[in-house]
Amino acid sequence: MASISVYDQKRSLSEARQGTWLGEGSSVVQQQALFDLDRAFKNWWNNPGHFSRPTWRKAGVNEGFAIRDLSVRHINRRWGEALVPKCGWARFRISRKWADICAATSARVTLDRAGRWHVSFTTPPTVFKRQPTDAVVGLDMGVASTVTTSNRENPSMPALLSPGENQRKRRRERKLAGQQKGSNRRNVTKHQIARLSARETDRRKDWIEKTTTTLVREYDIICIEDLKVKNMVRSAKGTVENPGNNVAQKRGLNRSISSQAWALFRQRLTDKAAAATSLVAVVVVNPAYTSQRCSGCGHTTSENRKNQAEFQCVVCSYTDNADVNAANNILAAGLAVTGRGGTPHAKPEIAEHSGPMKRQPLVLVA
Template structure:
């Protein structure tokens, strides 16, 4: 899978989404950023000590508001603290508060908050985010007391621009990074009463039980694909460790980042539409085996370059589909939509009408034809209908999927490809 300079890959994106970019402060900025780091650390550790010293028999509570009030008093008393940014310092207390809440709510998963040490995971948050784009490769972020600080853009600008907050960090080798965070998306929707089964396919597509094929668009234009192939050929003939090879590698990485952004865009749009349209989305547990089917082809019609394609296909599709699942679940969770996963076994061989299950039902990759009842259908749609039926059995909704899924077609908004 594509991996850009800062190692952000599709599959590893967490919710809320976080995008890390390399930050390039000038000398003055560098001093200010270091001051913010040490202020944040100081306030965090002081707050921690205060909380550690607190005993149950004391009546006065300690929480974010009481600590923020004391911080304001301390800023009046100590000039050096006042010279720092109050926003940065307050955020350090919010951080601490959150660390304690995480720990209280889920002690099996979170450690008790501990001291922050100098040079160790140094950083601070920037709230009330302001960013601007200088050109294709460079952007700037407004950091308190430092004004605009440059960062290199390697991700989709729209994702950066719509971020709600950012954390500036310094790694052990002295490099600065800024991670932009976007909150989990909340989708405005009304209950539609519609439900759907989704067959995630081998041909970069999703088929719905009500008969739609949603195709991931070509990620690179013909010219871009050509350029990529040319660069890859060039790379193989270039000397290892040479500057020109490094330049070629960077160009390839940029194209890969472009592909990854476009794939992500498609996944974001499609999952948003699915969550808007359907109250229940049923999908299969990941079936890695089926995903590489296209590369190996059949006995009669073997695929070309099977080995290479397999590796590539598997990686890209797995990354895309696990990202797709993740985004669908994230959006569903925050919008009251149910996402259920079912066992993928036999969904492609079973007749969705009479439930007869045999391999002979598959006339070809594309066509389903039931040997028992004669039902004929697009193989992916038949599979999606089986997935939906299995999902209804799991969720205990019952009923016939067809009747339910068309219960109120007027409420369902058209998917993008229906409109086009």
């Protein structure tokens, strides 16, 4: 199968730029978009299990572009400026070390759905300072409360919107449903909803940052569930383990926190563990039966679950909070692979040293 090389596309681009609206944009930015597309296709071809097929661009979704040969300048302690091609200098709030920003050679400018511009600099990960604690923990990602640890802590995510904000959002969503597609009024409502959603996303991210920082600071070994598997276990259609009983739970899990948020939680946990000054292991375990197994005697049956909240073993009559029991099982499974005893069903996670891209608000200087 023949494919069009990125260099052919570059040639077509320069032809297409002659005398058209494309010519008014920055050629550097447009070429970078071609390279991004090329990489996205190559990733997908070479590793289809890990990368999905590149999708068509959609107005208002993932808006952004890359800047190469970045130049930045310092204004004062709080503000810096970056040179955006064809736009000029754009001001941004400095939220990391200025030396790190200066070391960056490229950046990505994005527009979120609430209409806010951000700039992310590609910089090496910052070092996470910590002392060895010799403490270990298992985490249960739950339905009723978002996180339960084997040490009975409950660093659950707070409500992301206040009752008033929630009400406003619901009211606007109802309003949107009755408005004519493409009308200005509908666009205004859409923007209002997007702003509330952005607030929600910001608060969720903030909670993820704080919680993962605390965990990496406090524990040398952190055992978590493989949620891709857990979502299958909790499929709405039911599984061999628990046929058809999980419809409400699954819906609850989706409602309380999306799998995307858990992916970010895990990513930030491994990022910070990898950047830590003393060893932190993040162990990912198979979640199968962790909610039904007795952490006291190991007996596994669905009859151990009295209800959503309570665990009571039918053999040894061990009783506990269901989430704490699950977190204990996850810890035991994780410790087994690190050679500290317990049960199998776990695979160690190699924490990747990927440079976290921290977005910061960008303001165009008039």
